[in-house]
Amino acid sequence: MMGFLMSGVRILVGTRKGAFVLTADGKRERWDVSGPFFAGWQIYHLKGSPVDPNRIYASQTSDWFGQTMQRSSDGGKTWEPVGNKFAYDGVPGTHQWYDGTAHPWEFKRVWHLEPSLTDPDTVYAGIEDAALFKSTDGGQNWNEVPGLRQHGSGPKWQPGAGGMCLHTIILDPANAKRMYIAISAAGAFRTDDGGTTWKPINKGLFSKYIPDPTAEVGHCVHRIAMHPSRPNTLFMQKHWDVMRTDDSGDQWTEVSGNLPTDFGFVIDVHAHEPETIYVVPIKSDSEHFPLDGKLQVFRSKTGGHEWEPLTKGLPQKDCYVNVLRDAMAVDSLDKCGVYFGTTGGQVYASNDAGDTWNAIVRDLPAVVSVEVQSLK
């Protein structure tokens, strides 16, 4: 059993006021909380290298002081600042502003970090205003992967309420040349040649809040998840609608099924069951909290369509928190651990694939992101 081979898990939590590292052994019952790291700064995301779990990258940002990047080489115990210069390639051009006018591309912050599957010194960064950057020297220097913004639809992209952010980066473990990204509010894109060229993959999405609901770009994709054993299957939580594709994004179909509301931000896939997926339904785009004050994770064991509420251990009254797009993760132990953080500062954990939940911590600053490392 994989669970007996694992020595533990480490959860990397980014919050509005610092980072926290939560650790436990393989039972995942007793947790040690360390932090805050970078106290007072917004930590949009932290993520460890799959090939060297002690190598962790963090995005540290501030309205006062801009963007800083941090790197740890000892599993988050100590950190060092690395390069923070994100200069767009060439003349940045314009995208749409909220009012539909052309607005110049301006770097604001790093939303998401995605370390390489093979090299601990290579890491991708998804930024606002939306673009993809890459470092091959451990975060010291960053260069834009320019083909994404330059493929032609960039002037039509527009910001969502949180800004025009590139928030999802998925590396295909079976094909080093293939990568998926998602942008609010432009949609999903795929490259099959290592980032040189990109294509929008939004066919099948329907967004009634844009002038052409089936437009090639303009969709507010909130999150995409993939199981590494099935890299052609993706699951998407869109602004509204939960979607799936089985042909690498060429065609999406809705799988919201019996969800009580299909608005939400997070989506993730069970570590050992590629057709078991998780979402946290949120009431609506104008009321970012759970329905009826009940915090419920919904699980589908059929890849969508049929969903069951998971409530044991979660507050079922007077709960009005949100769960942001990067704030859910799974570990690879057996049984699969599922984790998510809330804007109320709770980090909930399930060590039995969602059947039961416990709050590891209840009073952190608002949680922006949650990542999990399964440690041997």
Next chain:
Amino acid sequence: MIRVVLPQHLRTLANVGSGTDEVTIDVSGPPTQRALIDAIEARYPMLRGTIRDYATDRRRAFLRFFACEEDISHELPDSLLPAPVVSGAEPFLIVGALAGG
């Protein structure tokens, strides 16, 4: 040597210690605001981009520069710093706006 008062978050980022809020900076050439910030960034490379925006080279909107009980944020970058700052009698203060939650 010019005395510079850094805000807490930048002192932490630059790892200058908690015993003082001042650092001393040696500026070569004409002691202008631009030369001072250049010298701060040269001594503390991790502060690049945190005082001035990389893309525009302009002071970040939520930061102000004070000296000799004056707000000198809007002085031209190449104007000379006040004489008491250059002599070390008065510090150059980099101040974060009182904003946010």
